[in-house]
Amino acid sequence: MASPAPPNLFPDLRCEDVLQFQHSVWYPIFARIAIKAKTIRPLPLEFSQYMHDDRVMVPEGSENILAESYLSDSESASDEHEDQDETRPPHYSFPELDAQIRAVIEEYDAVFPKLNFTSPQDSMWLLPSSTPLKCTSPADVYLILKSSDFVTHDLLASSVFEDCVDFIPEIDSQYELELVLKKWYSMDRSREFRCFVREGRLIGITQRDPVYYEYLTDVSNSNKIRSAILKLWTAEIEPRWPHPDYIVDLLLTRNLEKGHIVDLNPYGPKTDPVLFSFEDLRDLMETSSQELPVFRVIDSPSHPLVNRNAPKHQHNMVPLDALAFGSGQDPKSLSRNLADAIMQSVRSDNV
Structure with missing residues (x-):
């Protein structure tokens, strides 16, 4: 009798499958055990244009400052020539969206943003390391998103669905951009x-942050973590999520006994397998020599991921201009002064 064919490295993805991993779809199912969040949709028609604009700016009225007049007594709008208006770059203002963002911030105190699928993790350098991605005004939200390369994935259907077997580039009307505001926590x-789920089986778990944490190498702690995740998945996630292939990010409580869903991702090449490779995960599906799920952590300060001394996507995170600007400054001063400089530049662009 012939042996069954080995599983493919990735499952076949269809557009309708990918759409199920939008925050607005999965969050209502798991709201009880997920990080609190609000989804804003539809967004203004000009929002996509704003996100595609190469200039770094925030829309007028989005800062938490009193409105100021930048025209002197001798100036007025009538002094502007019509031909100058025609060549002036697009001007952005989203008062209704600003009001919606402020309402969520008032409820949550602070938020961190994402689009349909992707968080702007590469924008962490804009804010102090003690408060990564913490936004307390619409301007913060816009600036974090505008400074991210990661979130550009969500702007076009062609990138969202590029791995789908049924994607037809001319047809993208089923995709609508959305803004997600999660309650900010110091995590x-x-x-x-x-956590990696393939063909309905939880096959692998890896720490999310590629940093050596000594307590994770303790056998009793690792067993406790593995047991808590398996219990949470079996009781709360697997019965409610009908898709057999997915990757779920979890945040455990301080006692390592319970957890919350941070995100749900398609099982595909765009999702970082961290301490696994997708070849490793495929092999786990074919072997019975290890008890599933396999749990991996960085077990030594000399681990290759630790020795890189830089984030995986460091080339996306700090512009060369920022490095030059920060010469000789400690990290906290650099973060504060760089953010101030960016906001000053933003305000000048908005004049």
């Missing part, structure tokens, strides 16, 4: 874990 990244 302990050592308690974040990425």
Whole structure:
């Protein structure tokens, strides 16, 4: 009798499958155990244009400052020539969206933003390391998103669906951009874990942050973490999520006994497998020599991921101009002064 064919490295994805992983779709199912969040949709028609604009700016009225007049007594709008108006770059203002963002911030105190699928993790350098991605005004939200390369994935259907077997580039009307505002927490990244589910089986768990945390190497702690995740998945996630292939990010509580869903991702090449490779995960599907799920952590300060001394996507995170600007400054001063400089530049552009 012939042996069954080995599983493919990735499952076949269809557009309708990918759409199920939008935050607005999965969050209502798991709201009880997920990080609190609000989804704003539809967005203004000009929002996509704003996100595609190469200039770094925030829309007028989005800062938490009193409106100021930048015209002197001798100036007025009538002094502007019509031909100058025709060549002036697009001007952006989203008062209704600003009001919606402020309402969520008032409810949550602070938020961190994402689009349909992607968080602007590469924009963390804009804010102090003690408060990564913490936004307290619409301007913060816009600036974090505008400074991210990661979120550009969500702007076009061609990138969202590029791995789908049924994607037809001319047809993208089923996709609508949305803004997600999650309640900001000071999260302990050592308690974040990425879990891989293939053909309805939880096959692998890895720490999410590629940093050495000594307590994770303790056998009793690792067993406790693995047991808590397996219990959460079995009781709360697997019965409610009908898709057999997915990757779920979890944040465990301080006692490592319970957890919350941070995100749900398609099982595909765009999702970072962290301490696994997708070849490793495929092999786990074919072997019975290990008890599933396999749990991996960085087990030594000399681990290759730790020795890189830089984030995986460091080339996306800090512009060369920022490095030059920050010469000789400590990290906290650099973050504060750079953010101030950016906002000053933004305000000048908005004049």
